[in-house]
Amino acid sequence: xxxxxxxxxxxAAVLLAPVRAAAGGAGDITSTDPSLTAVPESVAIExxxxxxxxxxxxxxxxxxxxxxxxxIFFPLLFHQKKKGSSPSTFLGIAPIYxxxxxxxxxxxxxxxxxxFWWYFAKGDRQSAVxxxxxxxxxxxxxxxxxxxxxxxxxxxxxxxxxxVVPPLVWHFETPKHKFVLVPPFFYNRKGTDVDMGVPPLFxxxxxxKKGHFVLFPLVWHFENYVRERSDTVxxxxxxxxxxxxxxxFLAPLIFFRGGKKGPGLDxxxxxxxxxxxxxxxxxxxxxxxxxxxxxxxxxxGGLLYHRYRRDxxxxxxxxxxYFGWQHDNMMEKSHLIVPVGYxxxxxxxxxxxxxxxxxxxxRYDEHRTTVFLPLFAHSxxxxxxxxxxxxxxxxxxxxxxxxxQFNMHPLAYFKGGASKTHQVIxxxxxxxxxxxxxxxxxxxxxxxxxxxxxxxxxxxxxPLFWRFEKTGGDHTVVLNSYHFKSSDDKKTYRYVFFxxxxxxxDEDKQEKYWKVLLGLVGWRSxxxxxxxxxxxxxxxxxxxxxxxxxxxEAG
Numbered sequence: 001x002x003x004x005x006x007x008x009x010x011x012a013a014v015l016l017a018p019v020r021a022a023a024g025g026a027g028d029i030t031s032t033d034p035s036l037t038a039v040p041e042s043v044a045i046e047x048x049x050x051x052x053x054x055x056x057x058x059x060x061x062x063x064x065x066x067x068x069x070x071x072i073f074f075p076l077l078f079h080q081k082k083k084g085s086s087p088s089t090f091l092g093i094a095p096i097y098x099x100x101x102x103x104x105x106x107x108x109x110x111x112x113x114x115x116f117w118w119y120f121a122k123g124d125r126q127s128a129v130x131x132x133x134x135x136x137x138x139x140x141x142x143x144x145x146x147x148x149x150x151x152x153x154x155x156x157x158x159x160x161x162x163x164v165v166p167p168l169v170w171h172f173e174t175p176k177h178k179f180v181l182v183p184p185f186f187y188n189r190k191g192t193d194v195d196m197g198v199p200p201l202f203x204x205x206x207x208x209k210k211g212h213f214v215l216f217p218l219v220w221h222f223e224n225y226v227r228e229r230s231d232t233v234x235x236x237x238x239x240x241x242x243x244x245x246x247x248x249f250l251a252p253l254i255f256f257r258g259g260k261k262g263p264g265l266d267x268x269x270x271x272x273x274x275x276x277x278x279x280x281x282x283x284x285x286x287x288x289x290x291x292x293x294x295x296x297x298x299x300x301g302g303l304l305y306h307r308y309r310r311d312x313x314x315x316x317x318x319x320x321x322y323f324g325w326q327h328d329n330m331m332e333k334s335h336l337i338v339p340v341g342y343x344x345x346x347x348x349x350x351x352x353x354x355x356x357x358x359x360x361x362x363r364y365d366e367h368r369t370t371v372f373l374p375l376f377a378h379s380x381x382x383x384x385x386x387x388x389x390x391x392x393x394x395x396x397x398x399x400x401x402x403x404x405q406f407n408m409h410p411l412a413y414f415k416g417g418a419s420k421t422h423q424v425i426x427x428x429x430x431x432x433x434x435x436x437x438x439x440x441x442x443x444x445x446x447x448x449x450x451x452x453x454x455x456x457x458x459x460x461x462x463p464l465f466w467r468f469e470k471t472g473g474d475h476t477v478v479l480n481s482y483h484f485k486s487s488d489d490k491k492t493y494r495y496v497f498f499x500x501x502x503x504x505x506d507e508d509k510q511e512k513y514w515k516v517l518l519g520l521v522g523w524r525s526x527x528x529x530x531x532x533x534x535x536x537x538x539x540x541x542x543x544x545x546x547x548x549x550x551x552x553e554a555g
Contacts, residue, residue, distance in 0.1 A: 053064035063070040071079040078092035088102020100110035109121040118129035124139035132151075137144035147153040153164040163171040170181040180187040187196040197203035203214040213221040223230040232239045238249040245259030255266040262275030272283040279292025287302030299308035307316040312328040326333040332346035341354040349363040359371040369379040380387035388398040394409040403417030413424040423431045430441040436453040440446075450457040457469040466477040473486040484504075486492040494504035503514035515522030515533060522533035530542040 053062070055062040059074040061070065061072040061074070067083055069079075069081045069083075071077070076094055078090070078094070080088075080090045082088045082102065086102065088100070088108075090102075091097075091099040095114055098110065098112040098114070100108070102108055107121065107123050109119070111117070111119040115131060118127075118131075118134075120127045125136070126139075127136040128134070132149045133147070134149070135144070135146045138157075141158060143155075143157040145155040145157075150166060153162070155162050159174060161171075161173045163169060168182065170179070172179045176191060178187070178189040184198050185196070186199075188194070191207075193205070193207045195203075195205035197205075197214075201216050203212065203216070205212050209226050210222070210224045212223070213219065218235055220233040221230070222232075228241070228243050230241045236251045238247075238251065240247045240249075243259075245257065245261060247255070247257040249255045253268055255264075255268070257264045257274075262278065264272075264274030264276070266272050269285065272281070274281050277292060278294050279290065279297065281290040282288065287300070288306075289300040290308075291298045296311045297309070299306070299310075301307055304319050305317070306319070308314070313325070314328070315323075315325040317323045321338050323336040323338075324334065330346060332344070334342070334344040336342050339355065341352060341356075344351040349361075351361045353359045357373050359369070359373070362368045365382050367379070367381055369377070371377040375392040377390040378387065379389075384401065386400045388396065390396050394407075396405075396407040396409070398405040403415065403419070405413075405415045407413045411426050413422065413426075415422045419435065421431075421433045423429065427443055430439070430443065432439045436451065438448075438450040438452070440448040445462055447460040447462065448457070449459075455469075455471060457467075459465075459467040459469075464479060466475075468475040471487065473484055473492070476483045480498045482494070482496045482498065484492075484494040486507075492505060492507050494502070496502035499518055501514070501516045502518075503512075505512050509526055511524065511526035513522065513524040519533045519536040521535075524531045524533070524538075526544075528544055529540055530544075532539045532541050
């Protein structure tokens with residue numbers, strides 16, 4: 001073996017050298033006795049300030065270099081020293097002691113004696129822990145955090161303060177929010193809203209607009225500062241305020257109110273009294289009275305008779321048999337006599353109904369309707385010749401100026417007049433006429449539609465016959481035959497007996513033709529040529545040269 005006992009001693013001396021330097025001892029690896037750093041020839045050792053020295057020997061690891069020194073005896077001892085512009089020193093003796101000094105400003109520190117003592121510092125922030133106690137502070141703004149877990153926790157910072165002593169005290173506070181809980185008491189403030197209480201017995205809260213106070217179950221108080229209203233309940237007593245008015249209620253018997261509108265009193269179910277709007281009103285189970293000279297209201301009654309007058313309106317009743325009301329200004333009176341009938345009269349009309357069978361509604365010089373249910377009804381305009389009559393079960397006759405109409409619902413409908421007429425016998429016959437159109441149907445075989453303005457007409461006897469009359473000519477279809485005849489004097493016509501033969505003449509084209517079996521054999525002649533059809537193929541027979549037009553005469 002190339003490494004023996006003297007080599008292990010050298011390694012131990014190199015390992016302990018930085019520990020002494022960290023503890024305040026003099027010198028570094030260059031000041032160590034050369035005999036202690038001697039190693040066998042198989043291990044290369046060079047100047048640590050120029051090159052790097054690494055000695056990995058089992059659990060022992062030694063590193064020396066220009067920027068860092070490390071010494072490790074795994075797993076008990078860890079030591080590291082960084083050099084340069086940000087020097088630092090770390091020492092660990094597992095698991096008991098941990099030590100750190102360093103960072104750019106040299107202000108970062110750590111000391112741990114596990115598990116009894118923990119201390120950390122960086123800049124103006126320091127933390128110390130002696131389990132279960134801990135303490136942390138910031139020297140710059142005077143903030144700190146401390147506690148004795150799990151019995152006590154506290155913090156004071158510009159943004160958050162809290163104090164917690166579980167389960168007795170819970171306190172949290174920010175510049176805009178504060179919450180305190182000392183069970184069962186709680187206090188909560190958020191902006192201008194404040195709530196506190198001792199559930200379930202006591203609750204109190206307020207803000208800029210409203211507030212409340214509850215001492216459960218005896219006292220309840222709610223207030224709205226904006227609307228100037230409040231409600232207070234103490235047992236069976238309720239007191240309420242609405243602006244300048246107030247109310248008092250002793251449930252369930254007495255209700256009393258006061259204010260600008262006048263006092264009032266209710267004793268349930270015996271009496272109701274109020275003086276609203278300067279009047280006086282009294283109501284009891286047997287009688288009532290109401291009078292207000294300012295509003296011109298006066299009324300009263302008891303048992304079956306009641307009378308009420310307001311200004312020019314009067315209402316009175318002997319319930320439930322008679323009800324009457326009248327408007328003096330309009331000289332109108334109405335009477336309802338149960339079950340005899342209803343009667344109404346005024347300077348412009350008179351209406352009545354008797355036993356629900358006879359009805360007569362008469363508006364003078366305008367309209368009158370008379371009904372005798374269910375047999376007869378007649379309605380008439382008195383300033384013109386318009387009237388309608390219904391006769392049981394479905395007959396109706398109407399006369400309106402220059403038109404008349406007779407209906408027998410739902411079978412027959414007839415209308416006559418100067419503009420439109422119709423005759424319908426459902427569903428067989430339909431005829432509708434106007435000054436420009438005539439439509440007739442004998443359902444379902446015969447259909448006839450005529451337009452007198454456009455001079456067109458379509459007629460059908462389905463499915464045997466169709467005829468269409470237009471400005472250019474008449475088209476007629478009878479079964480499988482078709483015939484066309486022009487409406488002018490040129491004697492243009494066509495006839496086809498499909499599919500056997502067809503022939504025709506066109507005066508405009510100076511053309512005549514005939515065909516058998518749609519072209520098996522046929523002939524067509526016009527002013528340009530003659531054509532023979534044989535086996536459905538057209539064969540030109542003769543060209544007709546056009547007659548030259550005469551030129552101008554020689555001078």
